[in-house]
Amino acid sequence: MGTVLLVGIKNVGKKLLFNIKPTKIASITIVTSLVISSLIGIAIIIIGDVGTVEMKILGTTAILGGCSLLCLPSLFNLERYRYKMFTAPGMLLSVTFFGLLLFLMWSENTLDGEYFLKSIFTIGVIAFAINHSLLLMMIKPVKKLVGRAQKVTIGVLSVVAVLILLSVWSNEFPEPLVRLLISFIILDVLGTISLPLLSRLK
Numbered sequence: 393m394g395t396v397l398l399v400g401i402k403n404v405g406k407k408l409l410f411n412i413k414p415t416k417i418a419s420i421t422i423v424t425s426l427v428i429s430s431l432i433g434i435a436i437i438i439i440g441d442v443g444t445v446e447m448k449i450l451g452t453t454a455i456l457g458g459c460s461l462l463c464l465p466s467l468f469n470l471e472r473y474r475y476k477m478f479t480a481p482g483m484l485l486s487v488t489f490f491g492l493l494l495f496l497m498w499s500e501n502t503l504d505g506e507y508f509l510k511s512i513f514t515i516g517v518i519a520f521a522i523n524h525s526l527l528l529m530m531i532k533p534v535k536k537l538v539g540r541a542q543k544v545t546i547g548v549l550s551v552v553a554v555l556i557l558l559s560v561w562s563n564e565f566p567e568p569l570v571r572l573l574i575s576f577i578i579l580d581v582l583g584t585i586s587l588p589l590l591s592r593l594k
Contacts (some may be wrong), residue, residue, distance in 0.1 A: 395581050403424070403564055410472065413467075413471055414467040414470060415467045415468050415471060415526075416473060417426045418460045418461075418463065418467055419455065419460075419464075420455060421460040422457045422460045424586060425453045425454065425456045425457030425460070425561055429450055429453045429457070431455055432446065432449060432450045432453070436450075439495075440589070441557050448497055448498060452494060452497065452498075455490060455493050455494065455497070456490070459486055459487075459489060459490035459493075462486050462489075462520065462523055463482065463483055463486035463487070463519075463523060464523070465523040465524070465526035465527040466478075466479045466482035466483045466486065466522070466523055466526055467479075467483070468530060469526050469529070469530070470483065475526060475529060478525065478526055478529075479526065480517065481522055482519060482522040482523050482526060485515055485518055485519035485522065486519045486523065488515055488519075489512070489515045489516045489519050492515065493510075493512065493526075494510045496509075497555060498510065498551055508549075508550075510560055510561060513560055514557055514560065514561075517553055517556055517560075518551075518553065519558075521549055521553035522548065524549055525549060527548050528542055528545055528546055528549075528583075528584065529542070529546070530585060531587050531588060531591050532591070533591070534591065535590075535591075537590060538587065538590050538591050541583060541586065541587055541590060542587060544583065545579075545580065545583030545584060545587060548576055548579045548580045548583060549580050549583075551576050552573065552576045552577055552580050555569065555572065555573040555576065556573065559567055559573065
């Protein structure tokens with residue numbers, strides 16, 4: 393009887409574990425962060441005394457919500473066992489980016505050197521690029537036009553990420569490259585907006 397009860401408890405535990413989706417956890421985290429940030433903001437306005445700790449807590453909740461939103465595409469595809477080559481790096485880089493931002497905010501003797509800040513920014517850009525690509529890949533290319541537009545947009549996004557990182561790490565960034573970067577950003581935004589609309593056209 394005890395063995396049967398133990399097996400039943402284990403089965404229920406497994407079901408509860410698998411029913412908790414990562415995207416649901418991330419969504420709850422985002423909402424919770426927004427609520428906490430709002431309450432802290434209201435308290436600061438009412439009390440009128442803004443200390444360092446209060447600002448750090450506010451920043452922490454904002455970073456938590458932002459990074460949870462950032463990794464949603466990775467979690468969405470992870471639940472469906474798709475694009476494993478991208479979901480794992482997307483998740484890992486998002487979590488690393490979150491951890492480094494927290495360290496930067498809360499550490500008393502923070503490593504605020506140029507290379508450290510550039511490294512954090514680099515990880516953030518790569519994490520955003522991967523998750524943005526996964527977001528675009530969530531659209532099923534039913535038609536050839538949608539599939540081609542999807543590939544082109546992901547390619548444009550990759551160029552944008554490379555140019556941004558080049559501008560960060562190079563001492564000089566020529567004006568022609570700045571114009572090229574702006575042009576590719578516009579194309580990236582255009583593709584991101586157009587893909588969902590194209591996929592709905594019959």
